[in-house]
Amino acid sequence: MTRHRRPVLQKTWRAGARTSNSTHQLSGKGKGDRRQDRFDHGYSLGYVRGFQAGQERYGTSFDGTSIILPVYNQRNQLEQCLDSIFSNTNRPIEVIVVDDASTDDTLAYLQRLSGQIRYHSHETNRGLASAINTGLMMSKGSTICILNSDTLVTPNWLSGMLNCLHSNIEFGMVGSVSNRVDGEQQIPVPYEHIKDMYDFAAEYNIPDASRWHSTDRLFHVCRLMRRSTFEANGYFDERFENSGFADEDYHLRMRLLGLKLIVSRDVFIHRSFQASLQEQDGHTQSSQDKHAAFFQEKWGNAYDWLQRIRTQHGMLAGRQCQAFYPSQVAVTGLNDANYWIENGAKRPVQGELRIPIVRVSQLELRGWPTGVPIEAAAVAQKWSKQHATEGKIPDGAVFKTELGKYYRREGEACRELVSDHALNRWGFADKVAIRTEQERSDLTEQLPIMAHPVIHSYHI
Structure with missing residues (x-):
């Protein structure tokens, strides 16, 4: 892609604005300088309009x-x-x-x-x-x-x-x-x-x-x-x-x-x-x-894993990668907006979030429908409840059984993590509790949790 310098935006003209100062500044310039000024001004406006048009058309096919x-x-x-x-x-x-x-x-x-x-x-x-x-x-x-x-x-x-x-x-x-x-x-x-x-x-x-x-x-x-x-x-x-x-x-x-x-x-x-x-x-x-x-x-x-999923859950065309991602996690994409993933939707978080946030691609982020906003304090409270180690396995908890497998509770279900890599990619490694297979067996096993892909260029 041909690289152009990013233009320095000039002050735009307004209908009815006074122009005497600008005219005075140009009057001492040569013809070539004035032409260059007009070119720079037009180039700047064109860049802005082109950038805006590109944003509006992004995602169209x-x-x-x-x-x-x-x-x-x-x-x-x-x-x-x-x-x-x-x-x-x-x-x-x-x-x-x-x-x-x-x-x-x-x-x-x-x-x-x-x-x-x-x-x-x-x-x-x-x-x-x-x-x-x-x-x-x-x-x-x-x-x-x-x-x-x-x-x-x-x-x-x-x-x-x-x-x-x-x-x-x-x-x-x-x-x-x-x-x-x-x-x-x-x-x-x-x-x-x-x-x-x-x-x-x-x-x-x-x-x-x-x-x-x-x-x-x-x-x-x-x-x-x-x-x-x-x-x-x-x-x-x-x-x-x-x-x-x-x-x-x-x-x-x-x-x-x-x-x-x-x-x-x-x-x-x-x-x-x-x-x-x-x-x-x-x-x-x-x-x-x-x-x-x-x-x-x-x-x-x-x-x-492929055979287990085919046998236990069926191979249904129409799934998306988000079906293999966890719920009750905080994610972010290209900009500074944060979301709380819950019940298959991304809820915009209002306020400063002080829990681990996982960066995903814009494509993955768009795959979750947008839900109702949620306050950062409410998210923090939900997150803290996942760490309880006594009593019933709390919703959202990550736990390891005596068989060495990792699971996450989501509602009345548990989901096995495919690997230690998946555990780390979703930021769960520091919140693992020890539970028993008997406790796990009280929950219905659903689709496993896999790692989202490593992407170095988060402009995508």
Whole structure:
């Protein structure tokens, strides 16, 4: 994104105001200076009006697809990818490129494309998960495609994937097949040259619902989802950086919402043999070990959780991530406003709050409907009652049983915390009481509490 200086706002003109002083100040200036003054004044007004218009339009979407291209030092591959998108896409789209602080001429190339695409350049390298999140934040489409920048899309690619996605409300995310991916999305190809690839793809990309099937994971070459799915599932966890565990985590959370991952085997997308952003920095053994350890720290036995929830609570499409977040906690988002989460709603807190406050993304914050305001003193009283260690387990209390598991009481139910990481992310580590399994068994077990994703850039 081209960087402009933020203008210093000039005093605005008012109808009927006296102008003699201003005129006197200008009279001693040359023609060029006066022109510059008028330019600065107009630029300042335009900035203010544009900023206000941007705020008013924030959150609006268009009936089309946002294509997000994270990129790091792949300027040539990016240019070829963009050419293929503009040549082979006949649906309404917007293209969003997120440059993760490339050291080549990627940014200069993007600046030359101003008006054809939207883009943002990170000032420092933050990793693939962060680059995707920035693109998700910028997106406006009713559907969202996350596409590798080392790919070439093919005729009817987007139409085919949209047909698959919209055929079933339970389809959460759809992925294509390719010549260079992991697992079941890889297919053998007969061509050796790009000019022959397009002939192959034209014959291959024939709509055929019998070639759609569910899977446990999707490779990161090309994935499509509804905006509503993104809003329900939230952002990628940035602690996974460039690792494939960022995808594993995102897909797991989507499946916990009752949504399916689908391979659309009637859509082929070519992938070059250049290393992707993810593979350049994410596939060293030490990096993989670190992110595998964090995945274990965050989820424990992740797929045991998936099976337990499916068996005990059912996999109901339509859930949102907030269904796995705790009640009776204080949260905040981008600005200074604080909210008390209670009974599935966020209640604006009036007054200064002196209890732990958890920062969440604006997207997650909007996922809770707004309830009636509550005074800070009332919140503090509710919070303090959760810490009682004698008698009946108080509502909102966090406790640990002799089996080493952590739970939180909410009403007449208890909810197990998925991991110590979830305990820490919600600020519960300092308020754990010791209770018995017998006491816990008196409560009805409901959906577990998982950690909200780690996000370093809270402008999203």
